[in-house]
Amino acid sequence: MPPVLFRPSLRAVCVLLPALLAACSERTDDGPVVVSAIGGAPGMADPARSVLDPPARVLLDATAQGLVRFDAAGQIEPGVAERWSVIDNGMSYIFRLRDSEWPDGRTVSAGEVVRLLRRQLGPTSRNPLAPFLTAIDEIVEMTPEVIEIRLKRPRPDLLKLFAQPELAIFRLTAPGGSGPYRIVAQRGPVTRLRPAFDPSRAADNDVAKPPADATIKLIGERAAMAIARFRAELSDGVLGGGFSDWPIVLETRIPPISRRFDPAAGLFGLAITSRDGVLADPANRAAIARSVDRAGFTASISPEWATTTQLLPEQLDSAAPPALAPWTQALGPNDRTPRATIDAWRAANPGDIRVRVALPAGPGATILYGYVGAALQSLGITPERVGPDAPAELRLVDEVAPYDSARWYVARACQPCGGVAQIAIEAARDADSPRLRSQQIAAADAALASDVAFIPIARPLRWSLVSTRLKAWTGNTRAWHPLNHLRGDTN
Structure with a gap:
């Protein structure tokens, strides 16, 4: 233990x-x-x-607040916009702004909202949601009280992204909002x-x-x-x-x-951030994934915290149920044990094997390192704990999903991932129909599972x-x- x-x-x-x-x-x-x-x-x-x-x-x-915001139950409610409509088969969102004021008492205008949103999503923005809003074609002022967001492709989950704090209507001069x-x-x-x-x-x-x-x-x-x-x-x-x-x-x-506790949806697991050395071989990545005692770890934090071995929590907008990685199946008579897989690699690549694990501070992270380190040591790998932003081969991803699309999961799990998965993720982003998008998401999910690009452990614990x-x-x-x-x- x-x-x-x-x-x-x-x-x-x-x-x-x-x-x-x-x-x-x-x-x-x-x-x-x-x-x-x-x-x-x-x-x-x-x-x-x-x-x-x-x-x-x-x-x-x-x-x-943004155009819209979340209420107590995580549902959409009005923000700067008092109402909205979706037209043109989901290719256009029309927002009518309510009367609202900046901290200095001036009225918030549609022109200001357009300018600030364009800045939030511009090419120099560091906004973490910008990569998931590439379907936006234009943001335009229609009247002093109405703006339109025109899309290149339909995105039914747009409002949940605009409700996030990162897309608040925030003014730089006399910083603040409405x-x-x-x-x-x-x-x-x-x-x-x-x-x-x-x-x-x-x-x-x-x-x-x-x-x-x-x-x-x-x-x-x-x-x-x-x-x-x-x-x-x-x-x-x-x-x-x-x-x-x-x-x-x-x-x-x-x-x-x-x-x-919140029934949080998102990712909690280890991203494979380097594909050099022992982690270059997907069989070795699978050996590490199989060796982590998920049940022991989650039970040591909270008995109610369930484990997972799949990337997607449910099918969501994927064309297929969540993919199961081959390493999650029971070993067959001709399969190697995880230790045998690493030993075969070691024979071909002699020398010390070290893997750095990037984790945050805190007692729970120390417990996690104990279990991950024990898994690595059981395979003859020497673990090293480093800070969350330090160079590492394995890095904890502990994030709540900002919206309900499987594309967010596959994109966040690719840090990096194989070419097949990367191509499917990009194709899902650029898909011009929901059907094609869902097919490409399913392809990316299957490729990530087969490639062992991410090691799922549980869903995020939030209290x-x-x-x-x-x-x-x-x-x-x-x-x-x-x-x-x-x-x-x-x-």
Whole structure:
């Protein structure tokens, strides 16, 4: 059994609790809602120029909504656009903008929205969603209140992409957006937010200063600090929890009713990021994939966390059910054991075999390294743990899918992949009909499974800590919880 090495993080909880209790006064139910988002300080970041960490995504979603946005259940609701229609057999989306204001009180215009969206999806943008929006042909202003997004190919999942924080209508000058919140003050990791005045939804008397319990104090901080704050009843919720931090929660006395999980859809597994040395041979990649004790690992984090050996969670928009890799089948009488496969390669390629595994920090990641390292060592491979952004041969992919298309899964699993899979992925992107697109996705899925380009382990584990004040918190496949949909009594 791999060692469980997470005591330093647990000690941090014990140290932080007295400090928090001494530094903070007890909250009252009529005060601001206090929410911790796991990560760094939640600063306003330009989604076209930087990759956002979780607190920055939460802040951007709260202050700069997109054309549409997600509600508490992960479904589409109006954002800057009050309504929309799809015409021309799915080749055109028409959005009518509602009355909304920038932080300085100026009205948001269609021309500004068009310009900002073009920038978000332009050739120099670092927006991680841009590669999945290549079907967009033009974004045009039709009237001062109406814009049109014209497509080269139909994309029924377009709205779910536009609801992501990375496509918020965000203005660089006097940074911000149209709400639903405004930044009142920022100091270190703490950002204070109040509801924005909404000219299209608010009654006249809503222009007055909002009550204290309608405001939010958003804190970006490490998981240990966020958990300690919640345990000390100094916050109402913790958002953005993942597998690596969950063992800390298990060592606290936070009641089970406050521990919530999302049925998150996405990828959790090891990408084969190098095809040199021992990983050049798909049989060796298969040997590693077969040797990982998935059930042991997930059970050590949470007994309810199910494993998987397939890339796609379900068929989705693929033309075929999820492909099963040959290594997932029972060994036949003529098949080699995984160790025999590696030994044969070693005989032809003498010398030490080392494989670097890129993982994030945290006790859960340490447990994962224990299981992956044990699998590699059982094959005579020396493992080395490195940071998440360091050069490595195996890299953990732990991501929630931004929309419900199998193309996202096959594209994210290709880091890199074989030529057959790559050609099919590109063909799916450029397909001019849903039928052809689904066929190419199925071909890519089958090629990735046969090529062992990705080692699936489970689906993403996402958790929150939720107090009784956050009555509207709802688990969803996006694992996304907008600040304006936590209480259930704010817009």
